[in-house]
Amino acid sequence: MDLNGKVAIVTGAANGIGLATVKHLLKNGAKGVAMCDIDSQNGEEAALLVTKEYGEDRAIFIKTDVTEQQDLEDAFRKTKETFGSIDIVVNNAGIVGDYRWEREIKINVEGVVRGTQLALEYMGKHKGGEGGAVVNVASVAGLGLKSACPVYDGTKFFVVGYSQAISFPPLDKSHGVRVLCICPGFTDTPIATGVLNAYENLKVDTKEIMSYFTMQQPDHVAEGIVHILREGATGTVWVSNNCQPVYQVDFPELVKP
Numbered sequence: 308m309d310l311n312g313k314v315a316i317v318t319g320a321a322n323g324i325g326l327a328t329v330k331h332l333l334k335n336g337a338k339g340v341a342m343c344d345i346d347s348q349n350g351e352e353a354a355l356l357v358t359k360e361y362g363e364d365r366a367i368f369i370k371t372d373v374t375e376q377q378d379l380e381d382a383f384r385k386t387k388e389t390f391g392s393i394d395i396v397v398n399n400a401g402i403v404g405d406y407r408w409e410r411e412i413k414i415n416v417e418g419v420v421r422g423t424q425l426a427l428e429y430m431g432k433h434k435g436g437e438g439g440a441v442v443n444v445a446s447v448a449g450l451g452l453k454s455a456c457p458v459y460d461g462t463k464f465f466v467v468g469y470s471q472a473i474s475f476p477p478l479d480k481s482h483g484v485r486v487l488c489i490c491p492g493f494t495d496t497p498i499a500t501g502v503l504n505a506y507e508n509l510k511v512d513t514k515e516i517m518s519y520f521t522m523q524q525p526d527h528v529a530e531g532i533v534h535i536l537r538e539g540a541t542g543t544v545w546v547s548n549n550c551q552p553v554y555q556v557d558f559p560e561l562v563k564p
């Protein structure tokens with residue numbers, strides 16, 4: 308996919324990986340980005356900085372709670388009204404902390420399903436759309452790294468599995484939207500701190516854990532998202548870990564559809 312002139316929706320765009328993704332999409336030629344987040348204070352401020360750097364008419368902030376169907380529907384409608392189309396959806400909003408596991412499931416699982424369904428609704432060829440691409444943000448915790456928050460890990464396994472399953476060829480032929488998944492490793496945001504705190508609560512030696520990882524910056528994951536939007540085939544899952552270039556995960560092919 309050529310990113311030039313494309314319009315994107317990014318959830319969880321007020322901070323961290325989402326905000327970095329917004330900047331990298333614009334830097335790589337996107338026409339406009341809707342920055343959706345529940346955090347309106349940081350979101351409004353971030354959108355001001357982004358428009359200052361990339362142009363007044365290239366980003367808007369839309370206060371959106373991904374757990375609320377109406378909020379997300381309004382965000383899609385407003386994005387199309389503002390920029391004329393929707394070509395890319397990055398379902399990135401997420402939280403960690405099993406002490407609020409129901410909320411984790413609502414945001415990390417339901418938010419991703421809702422965002423993907425609306426993306427297919429707006430971009431799907433079966434609905435008269437032009438096709439496009441979805442990136443669902445999972446985690447290395449969705450590939451087996453145990454984060455000390457088993458519900459969080461489970462939500463990320465869901466994102467990995469769902470992103471592959473939605474690309475089942477008979478479904479894919481009708482919607483014509485590429486669905487990709489990226490699994491970041493430790494990235495310098497409050498989510499990484501949350502995971503490290505969870506380890507500490509269990510008296511796990513975080514120094515030892517971090518001896519296997521290099522903390523990467525959100526920009527690094529954003530570069531990976533741009534790469535897979537350009538190059539990734541539908542249903543593929545990618546890892547962005549340890550400041551290394553993104554690479555695709557090989558899954559065993561148990562049953563051919």
Ligand SMILES: NC(=O)c1ccc[n+]([C@@H]2O[C@H](COP(=O)([O-])OP(=O)(O)OC[C@H]3O[C@@H](n4cnc5c(N)ncnc54)[C@H](O)[C@@H]3O)[C@@H](O)[C@H]2O)c1
Nearest residue numbers: 319322323324345346372373400401446493494496498499
């Ligand atoms: N940082 C890491 O180490 C790491 C590793 C693997 C995966 N991830 C995933 O990356 C994604 C982005 O996280 P991050 O690390 O940038 O953390 P972050 O906390 O900086 O950003 C998460 C964003 O999601 C927003 N958000 C939370 N609930 C929301 C809701 N209901 N509706 C809309 N927005 C909501 C927050 O306001 C915040 O801006 C998450 O899905 C996270 O699970 C992060």
